Amino acid sequence: MNIATAPQPFSANDYKSDYKPVWCPGCGDYSVLLAFTKAMAQLQRPPEEIAVISGIGCSSRIPAYTNCYGFHGVHGRALPVGTGLKVARPELTVIVAGGDGDGFSIGGNHFLHACRRNIDITYIVMDNRVYGMTKGQPSPTTEPDWDSALAPGGTGLRPFHPLVIALASGANFVARGFSGDPNGCADLIVQAVRHPGFSFVEILSPCVTFRPDQREWGKMVHAAPVNPTDDAARAARRIMTDDGFNTGVLYAGNRAPFRPQTAPAAGLDAIEAEFAL
Amino acid sequence: MNIATAPQPFSANDYKSDYKPVWCPGCGDYSVLLAFTKAMAQLQRPPEEIAVISGIGCSSRIPAYTNCYGFHGVHGRALPVGTGLKVARPELTVIVAGGDGDGFSIGGNHFLHACRRNIDITYIVMDNRVYGMTKGQPSPTTEPDWDSALAPGGTGLRPFHPLVIALASGANFVARGFSGDPNGCADLIVQAVRHPGFSFVEILSPCVTFRPDQREWGKMVHAAPVNPTDDAARAARRIMTDDGFNTGVLYAGNRAPFRPQTAPAAGLDAIEAEFAL
Amino acid sequence: MNRDNAAIQSLSFAIVGSGGAGVMTAGQMLLDAAARAGLCGLMSRSSGPQIRGGEAAALLRLASTQVESHGDRFDVLLAVDWQNAHRFASEIPIDARSFVVGDPAEGAVPEAFSAAGARIVPVPLKAIAKKVPGGRPNMVALGALGALAGIGAETLARAIEATLQKGGEALKSSLAAMQAGMAAVAEAGVSLPRLAAGQAAGRWTITGNEATGLGAVRGGVRFVAAYPITPATEILEWLSSALPRVGGTLVQAEDELASINMAIGASYGGVPSLTATSGPGLSLMTEALGLAVAAEIPLVVVDVMRGGPSTGIPTKSEQADLNIALYGLHGDAPHVVVAPNSIADCLPATQWAVHLAETLQVPALVLPDQSMGQSRIVLERPASLPLAGARLVAEPETANYRRYALTPSGISPMARPGTRGTAYTADGLEHSERGIPSSQAGDHLAQLDKRARKLDHADYSRYWAEIEGEGDVAVVTWGSCTAPVREALARARAEGVKARLVSLRLLAPAQPERLAAALAGVRRILVVEQTHSGQFHRYLRAAFDLPCETRVFHRAGPLPMRPGEIHSKIVKELAA
Amino acid sequence: MNRDNAAIQSLSFAIVGSGGAGVMTAGQMLLDAAARAGLCGLMSRSSGPQIRGGEAAALLRLASTQVESHGDRFDVLLAVDWQNAHRFASEIPIDARSFVVGDPAEGAVPEAFSAAGARIVPVPLKAIAKKVPGGRPNMVALGALGALAGIGAETLARAIEATLQKGGEALKSSLAAMQAGMAAVAEAGVSLPRLAAGQAAGRWTITGNEATGLGAVRGGVRFVAAYPITPATEILEWLSSALPRVGGTLVQAEDELASINMAIGASYGGVPSLTATSGPGLSLMTEALGLAVAAEIPLVVVDVMRGGPSTGIPTKSEQADLNIALYGLHGDAPHVVVAPNSIADCLPATQWAVHLAETLQVPALVLPDQSMGQSRIVLERPASLPLAGARLVAEPETANYRRYALTPSGISPMARPGTRGTAYTADGLEHSERGIPSSQAGDHLAQLDKRARKLDHADYSRYWAEIEGEGDVAVVTWGSCTAPVREALARARAEGVKARLVSLRLLAPAQPERLAAALAGVRRILVVEQTHSGQFHRYLRAAFDLPCETRVFHRAGPLPMRPGEIHSKIVKELAA
Amino acid sequence: MTAGGERRYSVQEFYALLYAMEHEAAERYDELANQMETHNNAPVASLFRELAAIERKHAVKLQSHGQSVQAIRPRDLLLGASFELPETAPLDRAHYLMTPAHALALALENEEQAARCFDALAAAAPDDEVRKLAADMAAEEHRHAALIRAKLAGLPEPPADWDQDLDPPRFSE
Ligand SMILES: Cc1ncc(C[n+]2csc(CCOP(=O)(O)OP(=O)(O)O)c2C)c(N)n1
Ligand SMILES: Cc1ncc(C[n+]2csc(CCOP(=O)(O)OP(=O)(O)O)c2C)c(N)n1
Ligand code: SF4
Ligand code: SF4
Ligand SMILES: [Mg+2]
Numbered sequence A, B: 001m002n003i004a005t006a007p008q009p010f011s012a013n014d015y016k017s018d019y020k021p022v023w024c025p026g027c028g029d030y031s032v033l034l035a036f037t038k039a040m041a042q043l044q045r046p047p048e049e050i051a052v053i054s055g056i057g058c059s060s061r062i063p064a065y066t067n068c069y070g071f072h073g074v075h076g077r078a079l080p081v082g083t084g085l086k087v088a089r090p091e092l093t094v095i096v097a098g099g100d101g102d103g104f105s106i107g108g109n110h111f112l113h114a115c116r117r118n119i120d121i122t123y124i125v126m127d128n129r130v131y132g133m134t135k136g137q138p139s140p141t142t143e144p145d146w147d148s149a150l151a152p153g154g155t156g157l158r159p160f161h162p163l164v165i166a167l168a169s170g171a172n173f174v175a176r177g178f179s180g181d182p183n184g185c186a187d188l189i190v191q192a193v194r195h196p197g198f199s200f201v202e203i204l205s206p207c208v209t210f211r212p213d214q215r216e217w218g219k220m221v222h223a224a225p226v227n228p229t230d231d232a233a234r235a236a237r238r239i240m241t242d243d244g245f246n247t248g249v250l251y252a253g254n255r256a257p258f259r260p261q262t263a264p265a266a267g268l269d270a271i272e273a274e275f276a277l
Numbered sequence C, D: 001m002n003r004d005n006a007a008i009q010s011l012s013f014a015i016v017g018s019g020g021a022g023v024m025t026a027g028q029m030l031l032d033a034a035a036r037a038g039l040c041g042l043m044s045r046s047s048g049p050q051i052r053g054g055e056a057a058a059l060l061r062l063a064s065t066q067v068e069s070h071g072d073r074f075d076v077l078l079a080v081d082w083q084n085a086h087r088f089a090s091e092i093p094i095d096a097r098s099f100v101v102g103d104p105a106e107g108a109v110p111e112a113f114s115a116a117g118a119r120i121v122p123v124p125l126k127a128i129a130k131k132v133p134g135g136r137p138n139m140v141a142l143g144a145l146g147a148l149a150g151i152g153a154e155t156l157a158r159a160i161e162a163t164l165q166k167g168g169e170a171l172k173s174s175l176a177a178m179q180a181g182m183a184a185v186a187e188a189g190v191s192l193p194r195l196a197a198g199q200a201a202g203r204w205t206i207t208g209n210e211a212t213g214l215g216a217v218r219g220g221v222r223f224v225a226a227y228p229i230t231p232a233t234e235i236l237e238w239l240s241s242a243l244p245r246v247g248g249t250l251v252q253a254e255d256e257l258a259s260i261n262m263a264i265g266a267s268y269g270g271v272p273s274l275t276a277t278s279g280p281g282l283s284l285m286t287e288a289l290g291l292a293v294a295a296e297i298p299l300v301v302v303d304v305m306r307g308g309p310s311t312g313i314p315t316k317s318e319q320a321d322l323n324i325a326l327y328g329l330h331g332d333a334p335h336v337v338v339a340p341n342s343i344a345d346c347l348p349a350t351q352w353a354v355h356l357a358e359t360l361q362v363p364a365l366v367l368p369d370q371s372m373g374q375s376r377i378v379l380e381r382p383a384s385l386p387l388a389g390a391r392l393v394a395e396p397e398t399a400n401y402r403r404y405a406l407t408p409s410g411i412s413p414m415a416r417p418g419t420r421g422t423a424y425t426a427d428g429l430e431h432s433e434r435g436i437p438s439s440q441a442g443d444h445l446a447q448l449d450k451r452a453r454k455l456d457h458a459d460y461s462r463y464w465a466e467i468e469g470e471g472d473v474a475v476v477t478w479g480s481c482t483a484p485v486r487e488a489l490a491r492a493r494a495e496g497v498k499a500r501l502v503s504l505r506l507l508a509p510a511q512p513e514r515l516a517a518a519l520a521g522v523r524r525i526l527v528v529e530q531t532h533s534g535q536f537h538r539y540l541r542a543a544f545d546l547p548c549e550t551r552v553f554h555r556a557g558p559l560p561m562r563p564g565e566i567h568s569k570i571v572k573e574l575a576a
Numbered sequence E: 001m002t003a004g005g006e007r008r009y010s011v012q013e014f015y016a017l018l019y020a021m022e023h024e025a026a027e028r029y030d031e032l033a034n035q036m037e038t039h040n041n042a043p044v045a046s047l048f049r050e051l052a053a054i055e056r057k058h059a060v061k062l063q064s065h066g067q068s069v070q071a072i073r074p075r076d077l078l079l080g081a082s083f084e085l086p087e088t089a090p091l092d093r094a095h096y097l098m099t100p101a102h103a104l105a106l107a108l109e110n111e112e113q114a115a116r117c118f119d120a121l122a123a124a125a126p127d128d129e130v131r132k133l134a135a136d137m138a139a140e141e142h143r144h145a146a147l148i149r150a151k152l153a154g155l156p157e158p159p160a161d162w163d164q165d166l167d168p169p170r171f172s173e
C-alpha cells in the first residue's frame, strides 16, 4: 500500500472531462472510465500526451469523457486510426478503446493485424456481448442461445474468443478485467500501457439495459488461477479451455514492438537528383 | 488402391474449362487447379452442382478455369459471397478459393467470421506468401525479412498464422497441402468437402515469379508426424509450434454446421394479418 | 385543429417527459385507439442523446384521412414532466391557439414553450395517478389526450388492453388512471373540434421500416444479409421473423462489406436478395454495388437516410444520401435508384425496386429516410401490385451459352447454378459475352453499352413519378418532402394558385423526356428537397432538361419539412 | 514525322514482341537515349493478360519539345516477333506512310497491320543477333530504332550502359548487337526526318506515379499508409524508399479501410498524410473520407483511375471515377477534388492538393489516371511551387478552446495532440463548436455552413484551371484529355479556327464564376472527356452555368484519346 | 525411391497402373504445351505437344486392356518422396522462357524415373507375368530415355542467362 507519498501532479480527476456521459446508469462503461482515469493517474502521464481513440458504440463514446486528446471515428476503424497516430507521433501514449461489436465484428480485421503489427499501443475493449448502441443485437461474443429480435432463439453461433485470437495473431500482452473491479482494471491498464508493443485488455463490462443478466457477472469472475506466461501457445491453450471469467494478466510476451522503417536522412535534393538524366 | 473400378461418369478433365490460365508457367496454382479437378472427379459431383467462388489475385482466377459455376468477385470478399450462396442454395457444393492476400489481408475479417459461422463450405487458400497479381508485395504470411520494393529490407512483421487463426475462430476442419503434390492436395480437398461445416485447406503454392526461392518448398514439406485431432486447443498448440511445412489433415472437429433459422411455414397473408388493427 | 390547413382535417399532439415516464407507450396507445376509432394518424418519436432514460417526445397527428407527415403546429403539448423538454422546442411548434397541458407539481412551463402564448391547462397528472392504486401519470395523460381527441373511453381501453395483454393488476390500474385523465379534461372544460371518423375495419398500422420489409417479401425477396444500423435496424428485425415463415433466411453479417457480398452470392444463386443499411453502411457497400453492376447481379439495397455527413445525426432525417446513391460507384456503373414518396409508399416502392432489380439484373437502391422508416401510420390495407415478370433465366443445355450476350434489350438470360450446360463464371472484370476477362476496347464498349441499354429500354410505367394537379407552375420533389409539399400545394390551391406536383419515385435512370412531358406548359418550377447543398436540384440540372425557370427550396435536416414553410415558398416563388 | 501535326514535331515508335523478348527494355533504353540526345519523349506500355511473358508493346513518342500524349499514328512499328501482336492493333494505328520493321524469319506481317499498306522493312533481327556472341534481337531492334530516330551510336551506347550497369560480357554483346541493328537500317536505306534536339542537361525522366509521389513529398507529406493496387502501386513503392529519407514513414495496411484511417490518425496527430489507390480501393474509403470531412482532418487521397466499373480493366485508363470522387460520400460532405492535366502536372497538382488539404482541413482527392501514372516522360526539372502556408494550429493554453469554432473563414485552429490546454475530441458525429455530439438543428446547420464556407472562401488562385488561347469557341476538358485536346486545337488553329482551351485542375469545389469568366464571349463549347456516360459534362451542367451552346465528345477507354479524333470533333462541332 | 515392395500386383492391376502412368504423362505434357502456347513459347509448346502425343499413343494402346485410371497414387506405388507418378512432369518445373533443351531434359528425367520404377517393380514382383511386363516396360523406358538423350545432345546448351527476364512482370487487377 502506498499511503504516504508526496502529492503527485495529476489526480484521476484530471483525466476526466466535464462532459457528462450519456450511458445508462449501471452501465459497466462508467467503471471503465473510472479505471482509465485511475490508471493514467498512476502513470502520471500529462493528459495532453495521451490520445484516446475509438469507433462507434456506447463504449466508443469514452474519448470525450476524458480530458485527453480524443478521436471518435467511424464504426470499427479505431485501431487503424490509433496505429497511424502512434506511427506518426511515437511520443504520445495512444489508447484505443471500444466495444465488442466495434472491435470484433466490423473491426475484426484490424484487430488481427494490429496484434500482428505489434505497435506500442493499448487496446481496451468493453465487452458486453451485445450491440448496446443499436439496441441489443448479438455481437460476436454473444452466447449462441441469447434471444433477440434480430436472432430470435439465438444465433446458434460459437462465440468469438478475443483473447485467443489476440494471442494467435501476435498481441504482446493480453489481460482480462471486470468493470465491477475498477481498481483491478486500472492496474491492468497500467501494466498494459507500460508493456511494450500491442497490449490488449478485454474488460467484461455489463450492458444493464440489453443484457440485465450480466448483473450476475460479479459473482462469476475470479482471478486467473495461474501466473501469466510468456509462451503464447500455452497461454492460448489455457484460455481456450478456461471458463471465460478468469481475470488478470494472461500473457506478457517479449516480441519487439514494430518500428517503422528509417533510412539515412537525405535532403529532398538528393532524392530528386535520381530523376536527373 | 482403386485400380479396377467401373468407368465413372466424370473424369478430372470434365471439371476443366477450355479457357487457358494466364498464370506463369511453374506457378503452383496450376497444380491446385489440377488437384481440384481430381478431387471433384473423386467426389463425382456433377460440375453444375459445384460453385467456385473467389476474390481477386492470381489464385483467384481459378473459377473460370473450371467447368463449374464460378464467381470472380472483388478483392477479399469471396467468403461472404460463398456464404450467401450456400445459405440460399444449400444443395450446391460451394468451394471458395483464393490467395493469402485476398484471404488474410483484406479478407481477414470474413475469414474469422466464416470459421465461426461454420457453414458447410470448403475454403482453399493458395498461399504463396506474396501478392502475385500486383507484382510482389509482402502479404500477411510473408516472412519478416523478405525484401521488396514496398518494404525494402522486409516488413519486420510476424507472419500471420492462418491455420491457428482458423482453429481459434472455429473452423471445423483444418488441413495443409503443398501444390507440388497435386494428388495429396486432391485427397485433402475431398476430405474437406466431405467434412460437414467450414473446412479450411491451406495449400502452399509457390509464386515462381516473385518468390523463386519457394521452388525449394518441395524439399521442405513433410507429412504431419501425428494423426489429426478433434481437440482444437491441442491442434492449435501443435500448429503454433510446428515448422509450418507439416502437411495433412491437422484438425477435424465435430461442431454441427450452421443451419439458418427456420420457422413454421406461413403464408404471406398470415404475416400481413399482424398489421391489421 | 389545423385551421391553416385546407387539405387535411387533423389534430396534432405532442407528449413529452423524461425517460421512464412512458410517453412513448402513451403515444402508441393513443394512435392505436384513434385507429380503432376510425381515424387515421401518424406517430413519430424524438429523444435525447442518452441511450436510455433521458427525455422523450411522442409526436402524433390524428386525422380523418391518411396523413404522412406532421403539420406546422401542435394543437396540444402535454408534459408528464418538463425535464429537458426545452430541447424539443424546435420540434414542437405551438402557438396561441394551442393547449399546453402540464402538471403544476412539475413546475412552470419552460420559457421555450410558454413564449408561444398558448393556453396553459394545469392537470395534476401525478396527483391523479396517485389516487389510483398502481396508477401512472402517463395513463392519466393518455386519458386526457384521448378526451381531447374525442376518442371514447371504451376505445382507449381496448388500446390499453391490446398492449398490456397479460392483463391483471397493471391493466386494471391503467384503465382507471386513463379514466381519471379523461375526467380531468372534462373538468378543465377544454375541448377541440371533432375529427370525422371512417371505418377502422380493414385498416393497418405499420411503420415505414416494416412496410419496406413487407414490400421486399411481397416482391419475392427470400434472402437478406445485413448489419444493424440506425435507422434501418427495424427492417431487419421485422424480416428476421418474417422471412423464415415464407421459406427465406436472414443472416446477420460481420459488417456491411460482408452483408452486401452475401446478398450478391445468394442472388447469383437465383434467390432474390436484399440488404438494408444507412449512410455509413452504404459507403461500405459501393465497391460491391459496382460488382453487381458489372457482373449483372440483381440486388436490392435499402438505405434509410439519416443526418450526415459521417456518423452525423443517426436518429434524424435528411435526404443527403442522394449523391452517393446516384453517383457513388467508381467507373461508369448504371444502376437503379428508387425512392418511396411516403411512409405507406415504402411498401410498393420497395416491391417495385425488387421487380426492377430482378428484371434488369442490376442493383436497385431504395432511399427511404429516418422520418419515414421510424414513423408509424394508420392506413388502408395496401393493395397488391401487379408486378409479374422477374429474372430471365437461361434454359438448361443452352447451346453456346453466353452469360453476357449482347441482346437488343441488353438483358441476357442468367443461368441458375445447378442447371446443366450453362455453367459460367460471373465476373467483375470487364469481359467478353462469355464472361471471359477482356481488356479489348470492343468488349469494353459493347458491355458498357449493354449495361446502359438495359436500363434505358426498360419500362418504368406510371410508377416513375407521382404527378398531381394542373397549372402552369409546379413543385418538383421526392421522398419524404412529398407529403408536406402536397399539403402546402393544397393550401396554395385553396388560395387560387394552380400548380402541379411532380414527385419522382424513379431517381435513376433519369427520365428527362417523361419529366419534360409532365412539365409541359409549365412556366416555373420550385424544387423542394431536404439537403444542405441542393443535391436533388443539381441532379435535375445534370440529367434533365428543365424547361423553364427554376427556383429551389432546400434546407438541411434534422427538423422535418413543414407544409407551412413550403407554402410560403410556393407563394413567394411560384405565385408571383 | 507526324505531318498532320502542326504543333508537335514528333516521331512515334512501337516495339512489340512476346514476353521475354525484351521490348520494354529496348523501349526504355530508346527513351533514355533520346533524352540524352536532347529530345523529349514519352513511353507507355501495353501487354497481354498474362502476369508474365505473354505479349508486350512499348509505345514511344519522341519529340523536340515536351510531349504528354501519343499522336494519331505510329511512324514505325517494329516487331521482334509477331506472336499475338494483333491484339495491339487498335493501340498502334499505322498507315501507308509508316514503316513496319519485322524479322522475315518470324513470319509475315499479320493482317491486322499489313492492311494499312505501310512500307514493310524486313530486318533479320534474329540472324543479326546470332552473329554477335550473346547478342539479343531486342538490342538489334534498339539499334535499328535509334538509327531511324537519328540518335547516334554513342548516345545509344550510354543508354545501354546506364541500364546494364554491371557491364561485362552482357554489355559488350548488347553494344555490338545495337550497332549491327544500326547498320541494318543504314543498309535498308530507310530514314525519317530529323527532330530538332535541345539541351539534355537539367532534364529529368519521371513517370506520372513518381511525380505524384514527389509532389506529395514536396508538399510536406510525411506519413503514407496504403494497400497495393494497380495502377497506383508505383506511387507507394517510390514513397516507401523516399519517405524514410526525409523522416517520414510508409505503412502497408491490411486493406484500404485501414490505410485511409491510418492516414487520418496520423494527420490528426499533426503530420500531413496521404494514401493512394485506384477505383476499387477508393470505394472502400468513402466512409472514412466522410469522417475526414466531418471531423475536419486534412488528408490527401490519390486515385489513379483505371477502367471501370468494378475490377474493370485494371491496366488501362479511363476518367470514370469522376462521379465517385465528386459525389461518393454520404450526407452533405464538401471536399476538394484536384486533377493533374498531364504526366508532368502530377507533381504540382499533388503538391497543391496537399496545400489545400492542409490549409482547409479537408480531404483532397487527386485524380490522375493510368495513362499518366504508368507513362514515363522526359521534361525540364520541375520548378518549385510557391505554396507556403499550411495548417492553422491552435496555440497552447488557448482559453475556452473550441475545435470547431465558427470563424468567418470557416477555418478553425486545429490543436496538435501533445499541446497543453487544447485537448478536444475530434468527432464524426455532428457536434457543437466544442466538438460535443449534438443533434440540434442549430448546431447542424452551423457546422454544415462552416464546412461549406471554408471551401467557398478559399483562394484557389490561378491554379484552378489552365486557360489557353483566344477565340469565340472553346474546348473544356480535364485530366489526361488535356494534352491531346491541346494538340488538336493547335491543328485547328493552324487551319484558322480560333479557339480557347480550358482545362480544369480544380474539379471541386466548382468555380462557376471563374469558368464563366474564362468563357466570356464564347459562343459554343465542346466538352471532351474519357467516360462512357459523360460524367464531366453532367457535372458541368449541374454545378456551373454554361453560358452558351454545348457539344460533347465523350467516349470510354481503354484506347487513349487521340488528337485526330478530337480535331475532327472540333472541326465538326466548333468550326461550323 | 522404393518401388513395388511387398505390393503384389495382378496383371490386371499392373495394366491399370501402366495406363494411369501413360495417361497422366500425356495430360501433363498437353498442359505444359498449353502453358507455353499462352506464353508465346512456340518451340517448346510443340515439343511438349509431341511428347504428349507419344505418351497418349501408349495410353490408348493400354486402354484396350480395359482398365480404369481412377485414383492411382504415387503412394500406391510406394514411391516414397515422389509426389507424382513416375512419368509425369512436375508442373513446377515449367518456366515461360524454358528452351527445348530444358523441355527434353525434363522428359529425360521422367523416362529415367519411370525406367527405374519398372526396374524395381520387375525385381520385386512375385508374379512371373507381372515381372515380365515390368521388365519389358523398363526396357522400353530405357530405350525412350536413350532416344531423348541423343536428341538432347544435338541441341545447343541454353545460355547461362536463359531465364533473364527482359520484360518485367506486370501489374494487374
Ligand atoms: C458502418 C456502420 N455500421 C453500423 C453502424 C451502427 N452501429 C453503431 S454502434 C454499433 C454496435 C456497437 O456495439 P459495440 O461496439 O459492442 O458497442 P456497445 O454499444 O455495446 O458499447 C453499430 C452496429 C455504424 N454506426 N456504422
Ligand atoms: C479493393 C482492392 N484493393 C486492392 C486490389 C489490388 N489487388 C489485386 S490482387 C491483390 C493481392 C493478391 O494477392 P493474393 O490474394 O495473395 O493472390 P496471388 O496473386 O498471390 O495469388 C491486390 C492487392 C484490388 N483489386 N482491389
Ligand atoms: S445500452 Fe448498455 S452498453 Fe449502452 S450505455 Fe446502456 S447499459 Fe451501457
Ligand atoms: S505472379 Fe506468381 S502467383 Fe501469379 S501467376 Fe505468376 S507465379 Fe503464379
Ligand atoms: Mg458491445
Ligand SMILES: [Mg+2]
Pocket (backbone or CB within 6 Å): B057, B099, B100, B101, B126, B127, B128, B129, B130, B131, B132, B139
Ligand atoms: Mg498470394
